[in-house]
Amino acid sequence: MSETRAKSxxxxxxxxxxxxxxxxxxxxxxxxxxxxxxxxxxxxxxxxDNLVGVGVGFDNYKxxxxxxxxxxxxxxxxxxxSKDYWSSWGITxxxxxxxxVVQLALSLLLAVWFSDTRIKLKGAGFFKVVFYLPNIITxxxxxxxxxxxFGDTKYNVVNSVLLKMGLVGDPIKFxxxxxxxxxxxxxxxxxxxxxxxxxxxxSGIFGIDPSIYEAASxxxxxxxHQFINITMPILKPIFLYVFITSMIxxxxxxxxxxxxxxxGTTSPFLRTQAVYIYNHFYKxxxxxxxxAAASIILFIITAALGLVIYNINTGDGxxxxxxxxK
Amino acid sequence: xxxxxxxRELKDYTRSIKIQQVIRFVICIIITIIALLPIYFIVVNAxxxxxxxxxxxxxxxxxxxxxxxxxxxNDPNAAAGMYQLNFNLFYGYRNSLFVSGSATxxxxxxxxxxxxxxxxxxxxxxxxxxxxxxxxxxxxxxxVSVGLLRFMMSIGLTNSYIPLIVPAIAAPATVFFxxxxxxxxFPLEIVEAARIDGSGEFRTFFQIALPxxxxxxAVQAIFAFVTNWNNFYMPSxxxxxxxxxxxxxxxxxxxxxxxxxxxxxxxNYLVVMMSILPVVxxxxxxxxxxxxxxxxxxVKG
Numbered sequence: 001m002s003e004t005r006a007k008s009x010x011x012x013x014x015x016x017x018x019x020x021x022x023x024x025x026x027x028x029x030x031x032x033x034x035x036x037x038x039x040x041x042x043x044x045x046x047x048x049d050n051l052v053g054v055g056v057g058f059d060n061y062k063x064x065x066x067x068x069x070x071x072x073x074x075x076x077x078x079x080x081x082s083k084d085y086w087s088s089w090g091i092t093x094x095x096x097x098x099x100x101v102v103q104l105a106l107s108l109l110l111a112v113w114f115s116d117t118r119i120k121l122k123g124a125g126f127f128k129v130v131f132y133l134p135n136i137i138t139x140x141x142x143x144x145x146x147x148x149x150f151g152d153t154k155y156n157v158v159n160s161v162l163l164k165m166g167l168v169g170d171p172i173k174f175x176x177x178x179x180x181x182x183x184x185x186x187x188x189x190x191x192x193x194x195x196x197x198x199x200x201x202x203s204g205i206f207g208i209d210p211s212i213y214e215a216a217s218x219x220x221x222x223x224x225h226q227f228i229n230i231t232m233p234i235l236k237p238i239f240l241y242v243f244i245t246s247m248i249x250x251x252x253x254x255x256x257x258x259x260x261x262x263x264g265t266t267s268p269f270l271r272t273q274a275v276y277i278y279n280h281f282y283k284x285x286x287x288x289x290x291x292a293a294a295s296i297i298l299f300i301i302t303a304a305l306g307l308v309i310y311n312i313n314t315g316d317g318x319x320x321x322x323x324x325x326k
Numbered sequence: 327x328x329x330x331x332x333x334r335e336l337k338d339y340t341r342s343i344k345i346q347q348v349i350r351f352v353i354c355i356i357i358t359i360i361a362l363l364p365i366y367f368i369v370v371n372a373x374x375x376x377x378x379x380x381x382x383x384x385x386x387x388x389x390x391x392x393x394x395x396x397x398x399x400n401d402p403n404a405a406a407g408m409y410q411l412n413f414n415l416f417y418g419y420r421n422s423l424f425v426s427g428s429a430t431x432x433x434x435x436x437x438x439x440x441x442x443x444x445x446x447x448x449x450x451x452x453x454x455x456x457x458x459x460x461x462x463x464x465x466x467x468x469x470v471s472v473g474l475l476r477f478m479m480s481i482g483l484t485n486s487y488i489p490l491i492v493p494a495i496a497a498p499a500t501v502f503f504x505x506x507x508x509x510x511x512f513p514l515e516i517v518e519a520a521r522i523d524g525s526g527e528f529r530t531f532f533q534i535a536l537p538x539x540x541x542x543x544a545v546q547a548i549f550a551f552v553t554n555w556n557n558f559y560m561p562s563x564x565x566x567x568x569x570x571x572x573x574x575x576x577x578x579x580x581x582x583x584x585x586x587x588x589x590x591x592x593x594n595y596l597v598v599m600m601s602i603l604p605v606v607x608x609x610x611x612x613x614x615x616x617x618x619x620x621x622x623x624x625v626k627g
Contacts, residue, residue, distance in 0.1 A: 014447050014448075014527065015447060015448065015449035015450070016449075017443070017447055017527045018443045018444070018446070018447030018448070018449040018452060019443075019449060020443070021439045021440060021442055021443025021444075021446075021447070021531070022439075022440045022443040022444060022455055024436050024439065024440070024495050024496075025436060025437075025439075025440040025459075025495060025496045025501065026455070026496075028436075028492060028493060028495040028496040029462075029496035029498075032467075032474065032489065032492065032493040032496065033462075033465075033467065033470060033493070033496065035473075035477060036470040036471075036473035036474035036477050037469075037470045037473060038473070039470075039472075039473030039474070039476055039477050040469070040470050040472050040473030040474075041473070042473075043472055043473060043476060106357075110354075110357075113350050113354075118343070119343050119346050119347050119350065120347070121347070121350055121351065121354065122347070122351055123351070123354070127354045127357075127358060128617050129610075129613040129614075129617055130358050130361055130362060131357065131358075131361055132613075132616065132617055132620065133361060133362075133365075133606070133609060134361055134365075136552050136556075136605050136606070136609045136616070137365075137556075137602045137605060137606065138555065138556040138558070138575070138576050138579070138601055138602060138605065139556060139558065139576075140556075140558045140576040140579050140580050140583075140601075141576070141579055141598045141601045141602045143583075144579055144582075144583045144594070144597075144598045145364055145365070145367075145368050145598055146364065147583065148368075148371075148591070148594060148595060148598070149364055149367060155379070155380045155383055155591070156383055157367055157371075157383045157384045158384075160382065160383040160384050161384045164384075191360070191361070191364075195361075196620060199617060199620040200620065244464075245464070248464055248466070252466050252468045252469075254468070254558075254559055255558055255559070259580065259583065264583075264584035264585075274468060274559075277471070277472070278471075278559075278563075281471075281472050281475065282562075282563065288472055288476065291472045292472045292473065295469050295470065295471070295472050295473075296469075298469050299465070299469040299470070302464065302465055302466065302469060303464075303465060305464065306461070306462075306463065306464030306465055307461070309463070309464050310460055310461050310463070310464075313460060313463075313502070314460060
């Protein structure tokens with residue numbers, strides 16, 4: 001007892017260094033994150049265009065969410081803004097869900113194969129390196145790459161091949177047809193992220209005690225059976241982690257949908273939440289009120305999702321952490 | 327009889343494993359092709375002339391036009407001078423390297439310091455500080471970009487690299503990773519021992535802790551560099567004056583791809599290739615660390 005007290009007294013005398021070490025983080029975080037957040041919050045209660053800086057109460061929120069006009073926003077404008085706002089939500093969720101389903105199915109398959117000790121995959125190290133490669137390439141360049149490959153004309157790679165093989169009569173509108181373009185964007189997103197998801201899932205699978213599988217094999221359990229009854233339940237936390245982080249990422253999806261067009265302006269059928277927010281305040285567009293209100297709504301949703309991640313991280317690690325710090 | 331059956335079963339079993347092995351390998355090869363082919367097409371077409379690409383866009387054989395394509399980047403007559411206006415390889419590399427390099431150094435150094443402060447010392451708000459860092463980890467800077475832009479405008483920090491570099495000091499995810507790493511491989515007794523030997527607190531951090539944390543630093547440095555190099559959103563918002571001398575590489579690529587008239591496909595492919603080249607080289611050199619590092623920051627299932 002006296003020993004711990006002596007120890008704690010000693011530690012307390014060093015407390016100021018603790019503050020010194022963590023101070024830069026918190027100062028910078030307040031300056032570049034907390035204050036801008038407060039600022040965004042304030043802006044969301046102020047007007048657009050020539051009304052920037054003028055308090056308008058909940059007008060922006062009412063316009064975006066319900067299409068309700070007000071003193072500062074004419075009913076027509078509010079309706080139009082609301083229509084665009086909700087359609088950008090739909091697009092965001094469609095693009096994210098479409099890519100996530102494909103990505104998860106593929107990544108799960110690959111993760112199970114990579115960590116299968118019974119059927120060793122040759123060249124697993126090489127495959128892992130290659131599959132992760134698309135994830136490190138600049139998203140803007142990836143978009144450029146796929147615009148040139150999937151362009152609408154016969155001068156672009158994919159269409160030229162399809163035409164030559166006689167699979168299509170006319171070039172496919174990979175960029176300008178709304179649903180085809182969306183599918184291509186989903187493909188690009190999956191292409192970029194499946195390697196990352198595979199590696200994350202693998203880290204979960206490697207944590208599983210192999211003796212569980214041995215025991216199951218002795219009991220006559222088949223591979224598929226083992227997968228459903230052992231692998232899946234144990235992977236649940238990492239599934240949740242991958243799901244939520246991917247969703248948070250999906251809600252910010254910007255570069256690819258923003259860039260995937262021939263005209264230099266984002267196609268309306270690819271206008272995600274992030275693009276919607278960006279277009280309202282970027283270069284000349286002074287609709288800070290709309291942007292800020294949409295940002296705050298997005299922030300609240302992201303923060304709620306982040307809370308789930310927080311619970312996963314602390315729920316799993318807290319026991320270990322306490323042991324470590326003692 | 328039973329023995330023969332068993333042997334046959336074993337034979338079937340090994341054969342089915344072999345077949346599965348082959349199937350899996352073939353599927354992985356196919357995925358490898360899908361992963362690499364788009365990149366390969368970019369490289370091949372970057373070496374070809376516009377007229378050749380239009381005649382036959384899809385070929386696996388490189389051409390001999392790469393030097394001419396490079397020259398066109400600086401040619402005031404190519405695409406009505408649009409390439410010269412929108413793209414400059416030297417500025418692009420210089421600016422991106424400066425921004426990403428500085429951000430990387432700040433990010434790992436201060437994340438290390440924050441994690442060190444939270445692991446080594448005991449103070450009143452330690453638990454609160456830790457909770458905050460974990461809680462805000464998932465909130466992206468993008469949701470505050472409107473407020474950030476207006477704030478930076480009001481204090482005259484747009485068209486400056488400061489808001490692109492300095493925020494790297496506060497990287498919650500990197501701190502989280504460092505915290506985990508320190509818990510598993512940094513014994514606090516070392517700090518005590520250093521104190522007894524008369525080492526000051528900062529000296530202990532720089533000369534004893536930092537070298538021991540090198541592996542964690544390496545992994546986080548790679549990710550910080552790649553993330554910053556690839557960042558398009560923030561620079562495009564904050565660098566508003568469209569000055570080619572300040573633009574980062576992704577901004578230049580975007581400007582080239584948004585060009586409307588008299589585009590030279592070969593040059594466009596070259597631009598994309600040059601923008602991804604540095605990260606691909608870095609990745610191939612350090613792929614082992616990266617592949618191992620991806621999962622480390624994640625939750626352990």
